[in-house]
Amino acid sequence: MLRVGYIGLGLMGKSIARNIMKAGYPLVVYNRSKGSVEELVAEGAEGAMSPADLASKVDVVFTNLPDSPDVFAIVFGENGVASTIREGSIFVDNSTIKPSTAQQIAERLWAEKKVFALDAPVSGGDIGAKNGTLSIMVGGDETALEKVMGILKATGKTITHIGPAGAGQVCKATNQIMVAAQMVAMGEMLVFSKKCGVDPEKVISAVKGGAAQCWTLDVKPQRLFDGNREPGFKASMQSKDLGIVMDTAKEYGVPLPTTAVNAQLFQSMVQTGQGNKDNSAVVGVLESMAGVRIGK
The missing domain is CATH 3.40.50.720 (NAD(P)-binding Rossmann-like Domain)
Known part of the structure; x- marks a missing residue:
């Protein structure tokens, strides 16, 4: 063996x-x-x-x-x-x-x-x-x-x-593009619901049964509602990975406008001392901008 x-x-x-x-x-x-x-x-x-x-x-x-x-x-x-x-x-x-x-x-x-x-x-x-x-x-x-x-x-x-060689890392970069997009989109939907006076937990229960269903909505919202922002995957690592994505995109001449914005949001977490939180805690950046709090 x-x-x-x-x-x-x-x-x-x-x-x-x-x-x-x-x-x-x-x-x-x-x-x-x-x-x-x-x-x-x-x-x-x-x-x-x-x-x-x-x-x-x-x-x-x-x-x-x-x-x-x-x-x-x-x-x-x-x-x-x-x-x-x-x-x-x-x-x-x-x-x-x-x-x-x-x-x-x-x-x-x-x-x-x-x-x-x-x-x-x-x-x-x-x-x-x-x-x-x-x-x-x-x-x-x-x-x-x-x-x-x-x-x-x-x-x-x-x-x-x-x-x-290198193809596995290209694939992982694409994975991180999607993961970041889901985390930010989830944060936006939760903050949007809360700011509009609608219960975010009920919103999640409803949309999970439709076209918005994804792994992120299956796994992350309840942690946020419970006030748990401890890492499964650290925001600092998400930020690092998005840096790899953007560097590689520049090398090959690939425009990634949405990923560029998401990279800035995760970089904001790192710069404000939140890098050790879960990547789903990017919702905190959006909470600060909107003046609301999701969960406990």
């Missing part, structure tokens, strides 16, 4: 790594803060001293890190994955990063180490990560994907090969 290493045990990464271990794969883990490492070691994983130490012990290296520079540094920096990863191993990145960075990593790992790299960003939030029901969008070599498919099936329900 393939030995698996997982680097980056944050809100999503720890649950993904745990599901890999539950599926029976020998697991080695590394994280800069040690609490999550100790937690998984207590459940049967092996801890690593560095990314290089981890890569020397496994057949497949996964990463799940905040942004493009973080992934590049973990792979090619001092004591990085590339310093010890063996020829024939596979590198899989669950992070959301720039498509161009994913392409650079894949090209360099193959040229220097004869290691295939898959960009495999995920969608589904903390709930999907815990339940192993994530949607995984993969760019890279299809043969390499087949070799790690069993591992991915332990973490996701929908696994789609999108195309060559």
Whole structure:
């Protein structure tokens, strides 16, 4: 059985790594803060001293890190994955990063180490990560994907090969365009209802049965009505992802006028100290503008 290493045990990464271990794969883990490492070691994983130490012990290296520079540094920096990863191993990145960075990593790992790299960003939030029901969008070599498919099936329900290196990240960027649009639209409908003197909870119950039905309306409104704005997915990460979208759109000459406005709304959350709240809490920016409050 393939030995698996997982680097980056944050809100999503720890649950993904745990599901890999539950599926029976020998697991080695590394994280800069040690609490999550100790937690998984207590459940049967092996801890690593560095990314290089981890890569020397496994057949497949996964990463799940905040942004493009973080992934590049973990792979090619001092004591990085590339310093010890063996020829024939596979590198899989669950992070959301720039498509161009994913392409650079894949090209360099193959040229220097004869290691295939898959960009495999995920969608589904903390709930999907815990339940192993994530949607995984993969760019890279299809043969390499087949070799790690069993591992991915332990973490996701929908696994789609999108195309060559970087294609998975392009797909994730499109996902974040839609997610941001839904979060902002939901916030607008709730604030609109409240400001017009209509019960937002009844509005949600009504429109969920029609053409407006979507995952966001199924999952997020009740949390907001209960006053819960703690993250499943942090607004700061949504803002970062939209930055990737806009940078990539500029690179390819794609106009994204609505996404540009949504990116500004999430950036406003970060700038006003609300980046650690859930991405659905973008409703707070709209509440401030309208002078109303949704829920408790």
